Amino acid sequence: MAKVLVLYYSSYGHIETMANAMAEGARAAGAQVDVKRIPATVPEEIAKGAHFKLGLGAPVATVAELEQYDAIIVGTGTRFGRISSQMAAFLDQAGGLWARGALNGKVGGAFTSSATQHGGQETTLFSIITNLLHFGMTIVGLPYSHQGQMGVSEVVGGAPYGSTTITGGDGSRQPSETELAGARHQGELIAKTATKLFG
Numbered sequence: 001m002a003k004v005l006v007l008y009y010s011s012y013g014h015i016e017t018m019a020n021a022m023a024e025g026a027r028a029a030g031a032q033v034d035v036k037r038i039p040a041t042v043p044e045e046i047a048k049g050a051h052f053k054l055g056l057g058a059p060v061a062t063v064a065e066l067e068q069y070d071a072i073i074v075g076t077g078t079r080f081g082r083i084s085s086q087m088a089a090f091l092d093q094a095g096g097l098w099a100r101g102a103l104n105g106k107v108g109g110a111f112t113s114s115a116t117q118h119g120g121q122e123t124t125l126f127s128i129i130t131n132l133l134h135f136g137m138t139i140v141g142l143p144y145s146h147q148g149q150m151g152v153s154e155v156v157g158g159a160p161y162g163s164t165t166i167t168g169g170d171g172s173r174q175p176s177e178t179e180l181a182g183a184r185h186q187g188e189l190i191a192k193t194a195t196k197l198f199g
């Protein structure tokens with residue numbers, strides 16, 4: 001059974017919701033799945049003042065445990081069109097794993113969210129994917145087998161590079177059923193790919 005880690009950083013909960021959908025899809029494909037998070041780096045009073053979602057559900061990830069997984073799916077909200085500093089700082093600590101080639105050949109994927117439709121989702125996905133390629137990982141995106149990314153009749157996230165959601169400027173929009181279906185589909189494809197490679 002392939003082991004899959006869904007690793008996320010979320011301030012307001014949108015990425016956490018997408019992470020759980022990603023995990024659902026991977027479990028449906030028969031993988032053993034853990035969902036873990038990167039903690040906030042600001043003090044609690046600032047997090048409260050900025051209306052962060054406190055008490056996020058998943059246990060906190062450690063860099064050392066990345067090696068245990070066959071697939072690692074990384075999600076974080078867009079920060080000025082790129083990966084969040086919290087996730088980047090976590091991945092930067094994987095230099096030792098990189099030096100040993102410990103992540104070479106593992107399966108990877110990316111997902112993100114942004115406030116606006118054109119606020120940098122694709123560049124953020126590539127910011128994550130670039131990092132995973134340096135780790136030697138094989139990337140699985142969100143192919144057009146997720147037909148939900150084809151329509152224009154509603155505001156919808158999702159790109160061939162990875163699942164996404166759009167929060168709106170005030171963060172009030174939650175991931176739609178189409179976007180969650182995209183995350184489930186990508187999670188399923190990543191788990192199936194890892195199972196083919198690692199059994």
Ligand SMILES: Cc1cc2nc3c(=O)[nH]c(=O)nc-3n(C[C@H](O)[C@H](O)[C@H](O)COP(=O)(O)O)c2cc1C
Nearest residue numbers: 010011012013014015077080081113114115116119
């Ligand atoms: C410092 C900062 C920079 C941001 N930069 C962007 C941006 O470039 N484009 C955008 O659309 N949204 C941007 N946002 C909004 C976040 O992407 C949004 O709050 C996040 O995707 C919500 O996910 P979460 O609920 O999981 O935290 C930014 C937010 C912060 C705090």
